[in-house]
Amino acid sequence: MNEPLFLKLRKRLEVKPGALITLGDICQLFWDGDREKALARMPVYQVKPTDGNLIVVDIMQVIKQIRSVYPEAALEVQGASHIIVEVLNSRKKANTMLVVLVWILLFVGAGLAIMNFHTDVSMGQVHQRIFYLITGQENKQPLWLQIPYSIGIGLGMILFFNHIFQKRINEEPSPLEVELFLYQQNLDQYYIQHENKENERSKP
Structure with missing residues (x-):
């Protein structure tokens, strides 16, 4: 039985500099068993020093990434179409x-x-x-x-x-x-x- 993959982008995510953002970090996923776990570990974006403090990830980037692995999967997309990733750089101690x-x-x-x-x-x-x-x-x-x-x-x-x-x-x-x-x-x-x-x- 070909169950649809339900995914919903979170609204906001905080990561450290240089972090590898996975699908499970930015999405809520619902699929059958092992495939859901494998998708949650799928890399979506690698934070670079040139990205600054904020990164916008579009749902189309996510769909493209999923299609590269599961081209025949039926997708059910819900929620927002973007997620904002905030890079938490080290802050100086307050004076x-x-x-x-x-x-x-x-x-x-x-x-x-x-x-x-x-x-x-x-x-x-x-x-x-x-x-x-x-x-x-x-x-x-x-x-x-x-x-x-x-x-x-x-x-x-x-x-x-x-x-x-x-x-x-x-x-x-x-x-x-x-x-x-x-x-x-x-x-x-x-x-x-x-x-x-x-x-x-x-x-x-």
């Missing part, structure tokens, strides 16, 4: 002084942004007015309102970003993680389209 300077810059900048916002909306006067409405007394510094409000801002930021340092509060992704995910998707789509344009230009 501690630079990290501290960036952290201070971001901390001071965020603090100034919050203070400027509160100045624009006259938050101090709002607190004074609320204090007067509750107690009937005027107070230029209603600390029992301002201190809990300041603590609430910090707790709100923790809940918003869903992290306490590196500890996640719950399994729900934070808005920042969602934005980074969408940014990565857009970036991958750009690389794929850019690669296709380069391939079209290189055709005779």
